[in-house]
Amino acid sequence: MRRAVILAGGSGTRLWPASRQARPKQLLALGGGETLLAATARRLRAAAPDVMIVTAAEHAGACAAEVPAATVVAEPLPRNTAAALGLAAVHAAHRDADAVLGAFPADHHVADEVGFGVAIERAWGAAERGDVIATIGVVPTRAETGFGYLELGGDRAELGDGVRTVARFVEKPEPATAAGFAAGGRHLWNAGMFFVRARRLLAEIERWMPATGDGLREIADALRGGGDEAAARATAAVYPRLPSVSIDHGVMEHAADVVAVPGAFGWSDVGSWQAVAALVPAGERGHAAVGDAVVVDAAGNLTYTDDGVIALVGVSNLAVVRAGDAVLVVPLDRAQDVKAVVAALAAGGRQRYL
Secondary structure, eight states: OEEEEEEEOOOOGGGTTTSOSSSOGGGSOSSSSSOHHHHHHHHHTTTOSOEEEEEEGGGHHHHHHHSTTSEEEEESSOOHHHHHHHHHHHHHHHHOTTOEEEEEESSOEESOHHHHHHHHHHHHHHHHHSSOEEEEEEOOSSOOSSSOEEEEEEEOGGGOTTOEEEEEEEOSOOHHHHHHHHHHSSEEEEEEEEEEEHHHHHHHHHHHOHHHHHHHHHHHHHHHHHHHHHHHHHHHHHGGGSOOOOHIIIIITTOSSEEEEEEOSOEEOOOSHHHHHHHSOOOGGGOEEEEEEEEESOBSOEEEEEEEEEEEESOBSEEEEEETTEEEEEEGGGGGGHHHHHHHHHHTTOGGGO
16 A cells, blocks of 8 residues: 655754744745645645655644644654654554555645656556665756755666666765756756655665664554554654664665656755745746735845735845744845854754744
């Protein structure tokens, strides 16, 4: 049986001040009528009606409200995606020994939902046909240095149309290397979507991340012996000692028989205010607005407000964000640096703004 796993534990610090600890970006509606989390769940329903959300304990209630039909599994503290996916695999395998997981970040945007549906159907099909780990690689549209890449190998036609071997995972490249990747046709953006049988994933974690594997076995034993409440107590006891490692670094870069399905469906990781500006339809003089704005003799800006109005006069290429008790002004081409503001607030003990 298929089970969609939505990883909703991110903090979204580059989208401060709209994204905060109490309400991170996956729970925001950034230019649309629904939150990123709700949109993710909706896109998956046709391929896998059974949805599980893994999130921080403090966000479990909000996630359940956004996706009422989903199973919500709470993490007592953040331990990155390897632990989160392993926890999901434990719960999925307990309910169905043959469960085939599809793992998706909660906070991405997809413009072409039909094309996305075709791609995930192919990737899920590959994981069902063979004992492989499948992923979806996004066809690059620019020389992006902020993403990891998948280098493609040979065809795997026996697993479905367009399926290719992943020769290696590549870290975020330098600009010249990224330009070569974008032009060469052998590299795809790593969008963090994986498809694998739950038991295979748990076996890979035990092999490559034995400390995490040991902890997940404790949680699985508690789940078998005492149900969800016992599993929650075991999770609270186990999680503090688990290493914080991504599934890419912990497992995927080492595992054998990893394959990819290329996809081109208007994907964005919505990782910065510059990315939000690219998603919001631009009006006069290229201005993109979420919420009310007045623009006079200004061009190429993004404004975001959750209350009141933002007025711009004679400025260009800025992001001006008003959310709650904080205001951010940053050049769009420095949007990646917003995380430094969050770090400075934390270092200064100004927790109320985080």
